[in-house]
Amino acid sequence: MLKQIYGRLLAEYGAQGWWPVTKKEKPEYSGGPKTxxxxxxxxxxxxxxxxxxxxxxxxxxxxxxxxxxxxxxxxxxxxxxxxxxxxxxxxxxxxxxxxxxxxxxxxxxxxxxxxxxxxxxxxxxxxxxxxxxxxxxxxxxxxxxLRKPVFVVDTYTKRIFSRVGLIDKKRDYDDVQRFFHSKLKKDEKLFNEYHALIVEHAKRYCRKEPLCKNCIVNSFCKAAK
DNA sequence: GCCCAGGAGCCCG
DNA sequence: CGGGCTCATGGG
Known part of the structure; x- marks a missing residue:
């Protein structure tokens, strides 16, 4: 399920190419900070x-x-x-x-x-x-x-995946992180892109007042109707 | 004007 | 351990 949602977000939004700011090339994953x-x-x-x-x-x-x-x-x-x-x-x-x-x-x-x-x-x-x-x-x-594989959890992560129905909103940070670590391959590039896509998705659709009607992953989501 | 944004620390029961 | 408060700017 996590992998499917990732695929959907990636297909829709494309690679986010997070960090650093002062890089020459943009959108595709630049390989991260070099200097x-x-x-x-x-x-x-x-x-x-x-x-x-x-x-x-x-x-x-x-x-x-x-x-x-x-x-x-x-x-x-x-x-x-x-x-x-x-x-x-x-x-x-x-x-x-x-x-x-x-x-x-x-x-x-x-x-x-x-x-x-x-x-x-x-x-x-x-x-x-x-x-x-x-x-x-x-x-x-x-x-x-440092480009080591840890999954970053933020308020968006909790918001999206608790709505989807995969986690309990009240679980603490380390607990939610363990969930993602247990379900996904510990791949730096995957974690890098996934977190960035989560942020993008939360801004576009999974806002505080969610826009479920047109949400691109509403078929996976328990809260959407 | 109100609400929110890629949190953390501290205090309080 | 969970909940509430503070820190502060800029854009919608």
Missing amino acids: EKQQLEVIFGAILTQNTSWKNAEKAIIELNRRRLIDIDRMLEIHADKLALAIKSSGYFNQKAKKLKNVAALLKKHPLKELEKLEIKKLRLLLLSVEGIGPETADSIILYA
Whole structure:
């Protein structure tokens, strides 16, 4: 069922080509971040987009680029108040400024080269130890920056698949993630594309007020009628 | 004006 | 452990 829904979404929306922002080619899956700077951009972006529209987060990422702040040392040097000003468009800018500096500190202590060698479980725990990185942000970083196979769960994932009837809305993050891990092959590319498609589908049809009538997967869905 | 967006932390019972 | 609150901008 999960695989069928994936196929349907992919056929309809096409590959989403998520991350990073400043890539040259667009839509097809570009293979993900190639340079360390691109990885950094994904990591910072994962924080900036927390509970925020991608449009607003993207503006902040562009601003970070413009100010040469996609850089661990410069991120550590800049004063939090000044940083907050730069990322204003992403909302929660005071909190996020601290969060960005927190990740930068982690990356200073544990460079990407080192993190890449860790097994996923340890990597995840390390990321979760940072203030401002919760489960979804940690997994987004693991999947989209380090390109290791973890399934990212967000409010959209819960919304769509609880409506479909495959999961209970009240199950917690790790529980929902285990469900997807148990049903799908642990394939980085699949997880990458699936999560992006889920986001796209939630925006187009599976909104808070769902548009079931024209939904492209309503034949799979329990809530649709 | 209201609602929502690719969450996380903290507090409270 | 679950529920409610705070953080904040910009677009519909």
